[in-house]
Amino acid sequence: MPELPEVETVKRGLAPAMEGARIARLELRRGDLRFPFPDAFADRVSGRTIVSLGRRAKYLLVDLDDGNTLISHLGMSGSFRIEEGRIEEGAGAATPGEFHHARSKDEKHDHVVFHLESPAGPRRVVYNDPRRFGFMDMVGRADLAAHPFFRDLGPEPTGNELGAAYLAERFRDKAQPLKSALLDQKNIAGLGNIYVCEALWRAHLSPIRAAGTLVTAGGRPKEQLNLLVASIRHVIADAIAAGGSSLRDHIQTDGSLGYFQHSFSVYDREGQACRTPGCGGTVARIVQAGRSTFYCATCQK
DNA sequence: AGAATTACCTGGCAGC
DNA sequence: TGCTGCCAGGTAATTC
Secondary structure (H helix, E strand, O other): OOOHHHHHHHHHHHHHHHHOOEEEEEEEEEOOOEEEEOOOOHHOOOOOOEEEEEEEOOOEEEEEEOEEEEEEEEHHHHHEEEEEOOOOOOOOOOOOHHHHHHHHHOOEEEEEEEEEEOOOOEEEEEEEOOOOOOOOEEEEHHHHHHHHHOOOOOOOOOOOOOOHHHHHHOOOOOOEEEEHHOOOOOOOOOOOOHHHHHEEEEEHOOOEEEEHHOOOOOOOOOOOHHHHHHHHHHHHHHHHHHHHHHHHHOOOEEEEOOHHHOOOOOOOOOOOOOOOOOOOEEEEEEEOOEEEEEOOOOOOO
């Protein structure tokens, strides 16, 4: 479930293999993911050298040497894996049958292959996406901010642009529940279901509460809004740190949650004890806008 | 116009 | 056991 911290982790995992490498060939194994690939996509990418990798919200950005940026969104089941050269030789020799079966099942959802040339040798970076909620596009670097995917995005939760004054402006007079308001990428870019639940728990704020109640009549942020901003920043930073820590052991490019999934306080903990010290409440699951919300009604008000 | 709902996908799993 | 049906969730399209 790639939200901002997972995409950041993917970017860091891919960067050593991709930055500076030449894409000898981009192989598309189908005509679309969630959306069709852009016109002549493979031809425009093949032969280019990768200048650098970046990230905006939940989008992975691949800057190419011709001034274009390849945009990749992992949807909810997208992942990248790196295959070194000469992988076929001796691979899976102990149980060739099972190995082949496992590989072929997985390969069914290998939709895009970057065939790379680099000083370290040939590599393949493979994009796999069973549910095909992901998508790719390409745009000139200078036009990135105006691209429909990026045009309306709010600030990054890790940057200076996100502050209580900014959110007060966005939330003022809003009856919309905090859960929905934080999930809206126009307000803050990069938060998903998991980290919204976690941030609200850290701030002791109910997901049902109207966003406008965190703003004074004069349009100033209440103290609770300052706490919410701090909670968002901390939960994202902690998650990135946890994803990054697993990079020490192996290159984690699969968009999974790293070690942070063991640190959930409310997400997927329905019926379990609230972890707020002295609270004694129980984590509940409700549905908001068709999605699960986990929270503690005892300490989140 | 803005907010709420549904569509898009498939694997995994609970329940029978 | 094999089937059904539901659930996961980010974004776009559609409806309200």
